[in-house]
Amino acid sequence: MGKLSLQHVSKSYGSNYVLQDVSFHVDEGEFVSIVGPSGSGKSTLFQLIGGLYAPDNGDIMLDGKRVNNSRGHISYMPQSPALFPWRTILQNVLLSSEIAGQKDSTKAKELIEKAGLGGYEQAYPNQLSGGMKQRVAFIRSLNSPQSIICLDEPFSALDEFTRFEMQEWLLTIWEEYRKSILFITHNIDEALYLSDRILILSEKPASVKKEIIVPFTRPRAEDILLTEQFMKLKREIHHDLRG
Structure with a gap:
């Protein structure tokens, strides 16, 4: 399976309110990206989904089962490869x-x-x-x-050329195995090129400000990056992040 759902999730650390009434879902085999301003709580979302902390309010559901503050249900890939030398x-x-x-x-x-x-x-x-x-x-x-993978800016440390090669490779492998993916990125091009849907977070305390359904068919080709439709969506997301 691999269906994830967050229902009215909120989280604060003392007087620091990070997330407020966050609701979204990732369907089985879907690729969903999260973009948002720096410090908006994207990594906190992964910590809650991974069971490192419990939300103050709301529920985290995986395949219909409540997994609040429960570990071992997701596979997590951080920004650094974290390989044992x-x-x-x-x-x-x-x-x-x-x-x-x-x-x-x-x-x-x-x-x-x-x-x-x-x-x-x-x-x-x-x-x-x-x-x-x-x-x-x-x-x-x-x-x-685990049926769902959480990727936390995995390509942010790579140069631009290597980054795009990795994006192409990731899509090739993912399209064969189709595990559900929740992907954090600051890169709008990356989110549009990889995703089925994009969730835009507001400033902290973060909530889901907007959802964008990516219209490009799969498999994706590099030439979509230069289309007017791609550039229009990029400008729209940039405006939403700045607004």
Whole structure:
């Protein structure tokens, strides 16, 4: 499965009100991005969804089950690859499935091959480039048993060319496996190129200010980035973020 729903979620830390009455959903196999001003609570949302903290109000539902303050239900990929330097690439990819008690390495090896990392199974993270490390981190998420993946600005540290290569690669892999993805980014082009829907957060305390349904068909092609429709949506989102 992989259907996530937030229902009227609020969160504060003392007098610091971060989220207020946030409601949205991610359907099974859907790619949804969240954009918002800096400090608007995007990462706090992931902390709540991941069960690190409990919301003050509201419910977080996964496949119809309330998972407030409950861990182990999602796969999370942070901004840095967070690979263990003493584990090989294969061992890093297997980590999430090992935690879940699954020992079969067949799928992990298949993912490594499809990520263009065949031959690197026994290499260590310090032998890989930044983009290669991000591929390992993502396929580790895909190899986990959880049905939804939360990606927190995973390409923000990459140069522009490598970033776009990673976006194309991510779409290719995701379209084959179709896990549900909730994606945080500050990059409007990235959100439009990758997503089915985009959620725009307001200033703190954040709520969902607007939802945009991305009209481009899949599979996505690079040439949509220069279309008038793409530029119009980009200007609209930029205006909403500034307004």
